[in-house]
Amino acid sequence: MISSRKEVKRMEKAKLGFQTAAAAGIPVGKMKMSAAAAIVKILESKGVERVFGVPGAAILPVYDALRESRIDSYVVRHEQTAAFAADAHCRVTGNVGVCLATSGPGGTNLVTGLYTAWFDSIPMIALTGQVISSAIGTSAFQEAPITAIAAPVTKRSFLPRTAEEIPSLINQAFNIASTGKMGPILIDLPVDLQKAVIEVDFSALGEEGKEVSPLASDQEVEQAISMLFGAQRPVIIAGGGVVLANAAPLLREFAEMLSIPVTSSLMGKGSIPADHPLYAGGVGTICNSPLGNKTLLESDLILNLGGRFGDRHTGKLSTFLREAKVIHVNIDPIEIGKAVVPDLGIVSDVKYFLQRAIEALRAEKKERIPQRTERVHQLAIDRIRLARRLDFDQLPIKPQRAIKELREFLDRDAIVAHDIGISQIWSAQLFDTYEPRTYLVTGGAGPMGWGLGAAIAAKLARPERQCINFVGDGSLCMSLQDLATAAMFHIPIVVFVVNNSLLGLIRQQQNLFYGGRHISTAIGYEQGGHDRGIDFVKVAEGMGLAAERVEKPEGIKPALARAFGSGRPYLIDVIADRGAVCSMSLDGTLTGVKETD
Ligand SMILES: Cc1ncc(C[n+]2csc(CCOP(=O)(O)OP(=O)(O)O)c2C)c(N)n1
Numbered sequence: 001m002i003s004s005r006k007e008v009k010r011m012e013k014a015k016l017g018f019q020t021a022a023a024a025g026i027p028v029g030k031m032k033m034s035a036a037a038a039i040v041k042i043l044e045s046k047g048v049e050r051v052f053g054v055p056g057a058a059i060l061p062v063y064d065a066l067r068e069s070r071i072d073s074y075v076v077r078h079e080q081t082a083a084f085a086a087d088a089h090c091r092v093t094g095n096v097g098v099c100l101a102t103s104g105p106g107g108t109n110l111v112t113g114l115y116t117a118w119f120d121s122i123p124m125i126a127l128t129g130q131v132i133s134s135a136i137g138t139s140a141f142q143e144a145p146i147t148a149i150a151a152p153v154t155k156r157s158f159l160p161r162t163a164e165e166i167p168s169l170i171n172q173a174f175n176i177a178s179t180g181k182m183g184p185i186l187i188d189l190p191v192d193l194q195k196a197v198i199e200v201d202f203s204a205l206g207e208e209g210k211e212v213s214p215l216a217s218d219q220e221v222e223q224a225i226s227m228l229f230g231a232q233r234p235v236i237i238a239g240g241g242v243v244l245a246n247a248a249p250l251l252r253e254f255a256e257m258l259s260i261p262v263t264s265s266l267m268g269k270g271s272i273p274a275d276h277p278l279y280a281g282g283v284g285t286i287c288n289s290p291l292g293n294k295t296l297l298e299s300d301l302i303l304n305l306g307g308r309f310g311d312r313h314t315g316k317l318s319t320f321l322r323e324a325k326v327i328h329v330n331i332d333p334i335e336i337g338k339a340v341v342p343d344l345g346i347v348s349d350v351k352y353f354l355q356r357a358i359e360a361l362r363a364e365k366k367e368r369i370p371q372r373t374e375r376v377h378q379l380a381i382d383r384i385r386l387a388r389r390l391d392f393d394q395l396p397i398k399p400q401r402a403i404k405e406l407r408e409f410l411d412r413d414a415i416v417a418h419d420i421g422i423s424q425i426w427s428a429q430l431f432d433t434y435e436p437r438t439y440l441v442t443g444g445a446g447p448m449g450w451g452l453g454a455a456i457a458a459k460l461a462r463p464e465r466q467c468i469n470f471v472g473d474g475s476l477c478m479s480l481q482d483l484a485t486a487a488m489f490h491i492p493i494v495v496f497v498v499n500n501s502l503l504g505l506i507r508q509q510q511n512l513f514y515g516g517r518h519i520s521t522a523i524g525y526e527q528g529g530h531d532r533g534i535d536f537v538k539v540a541e542g543m544g545l546a547a548e549r550v551e552k553p554e555g556i557k558p559a560l561a562r563a564f565g566s567g568r569p570y571l572i573d574v575i576a577d578r579g580a581v582c583s584m585s586l587d588g589t590l591t592g593v594k595e596t597d
């Protein structure tokens with residue numbers, strides 16, 4: 001349960017929606033205050049409800065100002081978790097997430113989180129403390145050139161030289177992060193500047209830094225539609241941009257109007273419900289479905305909406321493309337032609353493109369719009385024929401079966417945050433997703449340890465939903481300390497560990513591509529009467545979670561019922577088959593996917 005104090009705060013905040021900015025405590029004119037206090041006021045005015053971080057001397061003025069605010073501060077046990085949580089807050093809500101760290105190691109511990117958000121175009125803001133301005137460049141204690149370190153993995157990073165410029169920079173950071181091609185921003189704040197008292201004109205903070213999204217022209221929309229009309233077997237790849245632009249309902253309408261099958265990239269999962277008659281599944285060398293790959297490989301026109309043509313999805317391009325025509329719609333001009341040179345490249349906000357395309361289709365004569373009933377019928381047959389098997393009974397539990405039990409138990413709108421590994425690949429292949437922003441996963445960076453902070457942020461943002469961290473035992477070790485965060489703040493997430501006591505995905509690669517020679521991928525060891533290494537149940541209990549181990553497939557649903565019934569953070573340690581192998585391409589092509597049972 002979220003603590004009652006927080007519930008009261010939440011209710012107070014909900015009431016504030018009916019008041020003017022001034023009555024809601026959001027400053028409107030000129031005021032004198034410390035730069036730190038101004039930062040916090042601006043965060044409040046942007047609707048920030050919570051921040052994640054670890055304090056240190058260099059960021060203490062901001063922390064001190066947070067005491068006076070309506071914003072909840074969540075102290076985590078590693079700054080990396082703070083960045084992952086801020087990132088996931090945005091993936092779930094669409095709003096900018098905020099994390100805080102001190103100078104030196106505090107800031108450098110955020111870097112993997114910034115890189116992860118940057119790769120997936122997620123808007124978030126990192127505020128780091130810095131040594132006093134006059135000491136910058138003198139190798140002062142815990143000085144780090146964090147803006148330079150972070151520059152390649154942020155949309156922008158700032159180091160203010162005067163306290164007066166700080167309010168405008170914070171305001172700009174929100175504008176820059178959340179417009180155009182979105183991304184993370186880092187603002188490094190020398191501690192003396194945070195403390196300085198300045199006059200702030202809140203009314204002057206406006207649209208600075210906001211980017212105008214590129215929009216498809218009428219001709220481009222018409223050309224795309226005429227190419228789609230002319231194609232015999234078009235296919236859509238829904239990318240992460242569809243989710244980020246909140247364009248999922250439009251995607252569905254558009255696909256239905258033209259009866260075009262929809263495949264998805266990993267980041268696009270959930271952009272159309274898994275049980276929609278037009279959904280074919282994932283495309284790729286690894287995060288795929290046989291039907292998704294088949295549908296793509298049979299197509300004569302590929303319409304990529306808000307995706308990147310990432311190498312894990314295309315595999316070898318000659319096999320992926322064949323003679324098919326390509327239309328690529330992406331907000332970022334750099335993506336067009338980067339991996340695949342399209343026949344028609346459209347630099348546009350994907351939501352706008354879909355809106356205009358739907359309008360154009362509505363204006364068309366019905367009989368001109370191709371209806372592909374035969375193809376849709378075939379899709380329904382193939383969906384059953386090509387479905388991968390899930391109903392394994394053997395012991396130890398097959399991960400595929402664990403996913404079946406989990407999916408059957410969870411609500412359709414449950415939020416599942418993933419780490420990385422073979423268990424996550426299985427989930428990408430087998431876990432049906434019905435709504436956007438419910439399948440949380442990192443597309444580009446793939447850092448182990450991401451999912452726990454993500455699940456915590458998801459539960460805080462959506463307390464009414466079931467929120468899960470679906471995680472391998474190796475990945476959990478990279479965020480283990482933050483089980484304590486869930487316990488301390490009474491955040492009732494369920495940590496669902498697929499425990500093979502292996503770095504399983506890497507072990508599989510050793511098996512497939514290194515002649516079965518193993519090194520450094522076994523992480524189990526003898527202790528406590530078993531050979532699985534860490535006893536996650538004891539560790540979780542030691543931190544204040546409830547926990548249990550499950551060894552039989554039929555034990556999974558009852559354990560989940562106990563977990564969600566407990567109202568507590570809960571860890572379920574699923575003892576999984578070490579020998580299980582996931583389907584993946586052996587030669588780097590979409591046709592080379594070796595199906596395993
Ligand atoms: C931070 C980081 N280090 C290393 C890797 C490389 N890597 C990818 S998957 C994986 C194994 C993950 O093990 P586990 O979480 O137990 O998942 P499993 O594959 O066993 O299901 C490793 C080491 C990574 N993705 N991220």
Ligand SMILES: [Mg+2]
Pocket residue numbers: 421472473474498499500501502503504
């Ligand atoms: Mg493992």
